[in-house]
Amino acid sequence: MNQEMTCQCEEVSEEEKLGLIEEVIEEYKGKEGSLIQVLHMVQGIYGYLPVHIQQFIALKLDKPLSEVSGVVSFYSLFSTKPRGKHTINVCLGTACYVRGGKKIVDRLKEILDVNVGDTTGDNMFTLEVMRCMGACGLAPAMSIDDKVFKQVNPDKLTEILDLYN
Amino acid sequence: MIKLKINNKTIEVEEGMTILEAAKTKGILIPNLCYLHNVHECGSCRICVVEVEGNKNLQASCITKAQDGMVIHTHSEEVRKTRKILYELMISDHNKDCLSCSRNQSCELQELSELLGIDQQRYEGKRSKDVVESSNPSVERDMSKCILCRRCVTMCNEIQGVGVINSQNRGFDTLVGPTEGFDMMDMNCTFCGQCTTVCPVGALKEKDSIKDVWKAIEDPSKRVVVQTAPAVRAALGEEFGYPAGTLVTGKMAGALRELGFDDVFDTNFAADLTIIEEGNELLKRLNAALGGKKATLPMITSCSPGWIKYIEHTFPNELDHLSTCKSPHMMLGAITKSFYAKKIGVDPKDFYVVSVMPCTAKKYEITREEMAKDVDAVLTTRELAKMIKDAGIDFCNLEDSTFDNPLGLSSGAADIFGTTGGVMEAALRTVYEVVTGEELPFDGLHVEPIMGFDGIKAAEITITHTVPEWSILKGVTLKIAVASGLSNAQKLVKEIHEGTSPYHFIEIMCCPNGCISGGGQPRPTTDEIRLKRMEAIYREDDEKTLRKSHENPFITKLYEEFLGEPLGHKSHELLHTSYVKRGKFNELL
Numbered sequence: 001m002n003q004e005m006t007c008q009c010e011e012v013s014e015e016e017k018l019g020l021i022e023e024v025i026e027e028y029k030g031k032e033g034s035l036i037q038v039l040h041m042v043q044g045i046y047g048y049l050p051v052h053i054q055q056f057i058a059l060k061l062d063k064p065l066s067e068v069s070g071v072v073s074f075y076s077l078f079s080t081k082p083r084g085k086h087t088i089n090v091c092l093g094t095a096c097y098v099r100g101g102k103k104i105v106d107r108l109k110e111i112l113d114v115n116v117g118d119t120t121g122d123n124m125f126t127l128e129v130m131r132c133m134g135a136c137g138l139a140p141a142m143s144i145d146d147k148v149f150k151q152v153n154p155d156k157l158t159e160i161l162d163l164y165n
Numbered sequence: 166m167i168k169l170k171i172n173n174k175t176i177e178v179e180e181g182m183t184i185l186e187a188a189k190t191k192g193i194l195i196p197n198l199c200y201l202h203n204v205h206e207c208g209s210c211r212i213c214v215v216e217v218e219g220n221k222n223l224q225a226s227c228i229t230k231a232q233d234g235m236v237i238h239t240h241s242e243e244v245r246k247t248r249k250i251l252y253e254l255m256i257s258d259h260n261k262d263c264l265s266c267s268r269n270q271s272c273e274l275q276e277l278s279e280l281l282g283i284d285q286q287r288y289e290g291k292r293s294k295d296v297v298e299s300s301n302p303s304v305e306r307d308m309s310k311c312i313l314c315r316r317c318v319t320m321c322n323e324i325q326g327v328g329v330i331n332s333q334n335r336g337f338d339t340l341v342g343p344t345e346g347f348d349m350m351d352m353n354c355t356f357c358g359q360c361t362t363v364c365p366v367g368a369l370k371e372k373d374s375i376k377d378v379w380k381a382i383e384d385p386s387k388r389v390v391v392q393t394a395p396a397v398r399a400a401l402g403e404e405f406g407y408p409a410g411t412l413v414t415g416k417m418a419g420a421l422r423e424l425g426f427d428d429v430f431d432t433n434f435a436a437d438l439t440i441i442e443e444g445n446e447l448l449k450r451l452n453a454a455l456g457g458k459k460a461t462l463p464m465i466t467s468c469s470p471g472w473i474k475y476i477e478h479t480f481p482n483e484l485d486h487l488s489t490c491k492s493p494h495m496m497l498g499a500i501t502k503s504f505y506a507k508k509i510g511v512d513p514k515d516f517y518v519v520s521v522m523p524c525t526a527k528k529y530e531i532t533r534e535e536m537a538k539d540v541d542a543v544l545t546t547r548e549l550a551k552m553i554k555d556a557g558i559d560f561c562n563l564e565d566s567t568f569d570n571p572l573g574l575s576s577g578a579a580d581i582f583g584t585t586g587g588v589m590e591a592a593l594r595t596v597y598e599v600v601t602g603e604e605l606p607f608d609g610l611h612v613e614p615i616m617g618f619d620g621i622k623a624a625e626i627t628i629t630h631t632v633p634e635w636s637i638l639k640g641v642t643l644k645i646a647v648a649s650g651l652s653n654a655q656k657l658v659k660e661i662h663e664g665t666s667p668y669h670f671i672e673i674m675c676c677p678n679g680c681i682s683g684g685g686q687p688r689p690t691t692d693e694i695r696l697k698r699m700e701a702i703y704r705e706d707d708e709k710t711l712r713k714s715h716e717n718p719f720i721t722k723l724y725e726e727f728l729g730e731p732l733g734h735k736s737h738e739l740l741h742t743s744y745v746k747r748g749k750f751n752e753l754l
Binding site: 051054055058059063064065066067068069070073074075 | 322327328329330331332333334335342343344345346347352749750
């Protein structure tokens with residue numbers, strides 16, 4: 001059963017991934033303002049954007065590495081560390097914060113034994129926080145991948161996580 | 166023309182100006198910090214905010230265009246209060262060790278404090294960054310002083326087209342620098358130091374060499390030789406309150422002697438020597454090309470170490486186009502430790518050669534393996550001024566002195582090395598005369614088309630007659646080009662790379678407008694100041710009797726007594742060098 005859960009992208013070799021990345025870059029090369037788009041797609045292929053991939057993109061797009069890393073480090077969407085199979089986003093917008101969003105983050109840190117922005121040792125979960133996901137009526141809210149969980153009770157988090165284990 | 170009202174005064178200005186510029190034309194000065202005319206106009210610091218009637222928020226006057234009918238207040242209570250708050254917030258995240266900062270009393274942030282009447286610091290908060298980088302030989306970064314104005318980012322990316330530094334991270338974590346985990350040394354940094362000339366605070370500066378030089382001067386076992394680049398004499402005076410464009414050659418020589426240097430030589434002597442070697446190298450290449458042999462043309466000058474590092478990183482396969490001549494100060498170092506050492510009977514190992522340069526890249530250059538030990542330390546123009554002040558020398562009241570011979574005499578051709586177009590003109594003065602037996606046919610020997618501040622300049626000179634030994638060049642139209650600033654240089658090298666370059670000889674200077682605006686020159690370097698420095702350089706040339714490198718009697722003597730012939734065995738050993746193929750991340754290719 002665990003084998004089924006293994007990340008599909010791991011089956012793609014490094015070489016193949018670089019080939020795919022190169023194809024993306026070829027398509028966007030020379031088009032002004034395409035860096036964010038390229039980074040987004042490359043993160044989709046590679047999973048995250050470590051420095052050696054940023055270097056690869058910089059050289060192929062003929063842009064300074066400092067510019068590429070400047071964009072990568074500016075947007076929280078981009079990650080320079082490997083991502084888990086699932087991304088947990090805890091909302092810390094005003095409504096969720098007031099209704100105990102912080103407690104959810106603290107509890108998740110304990111359960112998963114990670115800090116915000118980090119990924120669990122088994123590569124299952126990456127823990128993130130966000131400012132308002134637009135679900136204030138459901139506060140305190142969190143999401144795992146595309147699914148939103150409403151009125152989350154910090155004491156029942158393991159039940160939610162179990163759905164993904 | 167448009168009409169607007171500033172501080173109840175109706176003014177008329179041309180359309181298209183910003184409020185800041187419009188106000189300035191009528192003597193209304195608006196405090197500002199990150200703004201650099203024509204270079205960096207992005208409104209990031211907000212200090213220049215003004216009240217525009219009808220607008221809810223205050224407007225940054227450096228980016229807001231003046232419009233017909235606008236009513237503006239530049240020093241209303243709200244404006245003054247806001248500026249103070251902005252300033253106090255800025256310094257709440259600034260390392261305020263002003264007394265021990267290299268920019269003490271030359272800091273734009275400090276000046277602004279006085280201008281705004283700051284009398285309290287209400288905000289004490291967390292400090293965001295304490296990154297200090299001093300692992301390279303040229304530039305030191307202390308991010309605890311950075312105020313995120315991003316002038317350096319503009320210089321590095323837009324003016325020089327290199328892009329080693331940029332804004333990293335966001336919000337409170339924002340940091341200006343190379344990609345996290347990299348130093349400037351790991352990247353394609355040319356060490357041009359243009360970032361250090363625009364930094365308003367002490368965040369970016371040259372790596373200090375003053376301590377090393379004092380130590381050498383104090384060491385009785387050392388024979389300490391100093392040499393000064395042509396652009397230094399046209400700018401050093403600014404550090405002592407002289408108006409830009411004042412030539413202080415004589416006072417500078419006097420001050421160097423008072424500092425305790427044993428020999429006060431002139432890099433200009435080696436500039437003349439460069440012309441002899443480089444001129445012959447050009448003729449050799451032209452001769453070979455016209456004779457159907459293999460020769461790499463265009464040949465490109467190699468005096469500017471920032472430019473050398475740039476081409477090594479950016480076009481590693483075009484290095485054969487570079488002249489193999491070392492830069493003049495390295496030549497002088499090599500000649501000092503060989504010819505001069507022998508002449509005065511001192512062991513070359515006991516020499517300590519100091520170059521005073523308008524340049525930070527030269528601090529890196531002396532660490533290059535290919536020519537290690539030619540020069541021991543490089544001081545920038547700014548550092549020399551600091552040393553003179555430190556030594557208590559009353560610079561303004563010094564009597565004029567002169568350089569020591571034999572390595573202190575130079576022609577006017579050497580003086581103009583300090584400005585864009587100068588090396589080319591100096592080379593032409595000699596090459597043309599060698600080939601035709603006649604003087605270069607330009608008014609006052611100045612090649613007009615390659616003078617001035619255009620980023621790329623070109624000219625053609627047809628050789629209609631020659632002396633018998635150069636008849637191969639008869640009828641040839643020599644095509645030359647001059648570029649300064651690396652983004653301009655890039656255009657010319659791209660042509661070479663694509664095989665479309667029409668030129669025979671190209672001069673390239675790393676810094677915009679050449680060494681007069683070098684990374685080690687006094688701050689600030691504005692367009693007006695550049696122009697004055699350039700005029701001073703040409704003035705120095707015009708006032709000399711010796712105007713051509715090949716007429717320098719000590720150069721002739723040097724070849725007779727020591728070097729033999731240009732491009733000869735000794736020359737190759739001492740005056741020429743090789744280059745290194747590098748990748749973008751400073752890896753060897």
